[in-house]
Amino acid sequence: MTDSEPTGGADASYADAEARSARLEESLHREPGAHRVLTGDRPTGPLHLGHYFGTLQNRVRLQDLGVDLFVLVADYQTITDRDSPDSLPQDVDSLVADYLAIGIDPSRATIFAHSQVEALNQLFLPFLSLLSVAEIGRNPTVKDEMTASGQSAMSGLMFTYPVHQAADILFCKGTAVPVGKDQLPHLEVTRLVARRFNRKYSPDKPYFPEPDALLSDAPILLGTDGGKMSKSRNNSIPLGATADETAKLISRAKTDSDRTITYDPANRPEVSNLVLLAALCQGRKPEAVAAEIGDGGSGALKRLVTEAVNEYFRDIRTRRADLIADRTHLRDTLLAGNARARDIAHHTLTDVRRLMHTTY
Structure with missing residues (x-):
């Protein structure tokens, strides 16, 4: 048995994740300042009511507990299954406006864009070396996303997406990641990367934490067509709708x-x-x-x-309309978050280079 294969099968693995999630929730209340949470969204269209009740409310809750919240505008992830559209700058602004309107406070949270944090993305290469092609290929979430995208062939970026996500989480030494049950395989890849890096390059004192899933029991809302509410299905009610x-x-x-x-x-x-x-x-x-x-x-x-x-949503929509009218403020918010994320990623990459003996 390898360290990528938990005992007891999927049910036992999920039960273990549930137990760790419960302990994590207790720790978040007891010592919120000891935790960093990484979460985020792809800028592929306006956020909707399903996002709000499914994840956004919980982000504000964690922020208000005093947890160090990192919110990723996952613009690089948009090209896993689509072209980068001309509308991407406006889509990013819209996403930041949604975050601020629902109560994410940039003085207590870090909102940053994937493509703007070079050192974060550079971690992808050493992390990729820690996994085999077979291990990445077994990830059921990637296969499901590939099917949902409707593409005939999987890009290398989509195939290795779980490893890129590991870099997203570990660059800031994230300890908690809010996910649903279907995202657990992605997080297990991150935990495996952290474990193998520590074992190979920092055996005396583990450098990366093994982040735990903060499992959500948030309701899943259906769209107007009876399917899961989704930006891509054109069945959602956007937060910013009149x-x-x-x-x-x-x-x-x-x-x-x-x-x-x-x-x-x-x-x-x-x-x-x-x-x-x-x-x-x-x-x-x-x-x-x-x-x-x-x-x-x-x-x-x-x-x-x-x-x-x-x-x-009356007040949220009013705030959002005011924010969209002031794109300079939205960009300033993102620039400040990018700067903080860059500082943290640079520090992490410097440590990784030292541990890997690549400081020449």
Whole structure:
């Protein structure tokens, strides 16, 4: 057995990750200043309500706990499965505006762009040497992403994406990475890279921490077509949508023919998704929302959801509109985050060179 193969199979591996995640959550509350969290998004379109309730809220929570939060604008990752578009600068601005509007504070968090931190990307080469082609190829997440992209051939960048992600996390010595169950294989690659680097180049005193997954139980929202809400599927409700745009998007959301509204995710996923969205915005139990609507039908449900979403996101949208109107501020925020990330990455790369005896 190699150090890349946990005992007990996938179920045991997930149970182990759950246990580590629970201990990590306790540690984050007990000593938040001892942790760095790395998270982020690809600038491939506006963030939506699924992002907000799935990850963005949690980032603000971690920031408010006092954790050192690093938020990656993963612009290099956009070219794993697509061309770099002319709109990329505007897409990056939009992403930074979303972050600031929902409450990420650049005085307490570091927002930075992948392509602007050269030393981070240089870590990719020594990290790549620590894994075999077979180990990278076994990563099920890469295969799933390849299938979803619709491409006929996998680029070398997509194939090695888990190693690049290891550089993203380890350059700042990240200790915690918020992920869902489907992203655990990526994080296991990062843990393996850290373990092998320490064993090979720093055996007396491990240099890189082995980051743990901070597993999320956040709800997964469906899009207006009943599939998973996604930027690429054109089925999402963007954070920056106007009240009228929100109403139009929700009005065409898929439901069913049963007039009585219930919360039954297994048997009525589309209706239950709308009920859940209203409940999240109103801070209520979905069962209570469903009971309130009763036999009002999908029309009453969609009206309630529209009102709840527009009320909840009113202030966020106002802030976002003000931010988009001041692109100089957005760029200054990113430049400051890039500068801090560069300093940290340069220090890490200097240490790595020393440990690898490449300081000539």
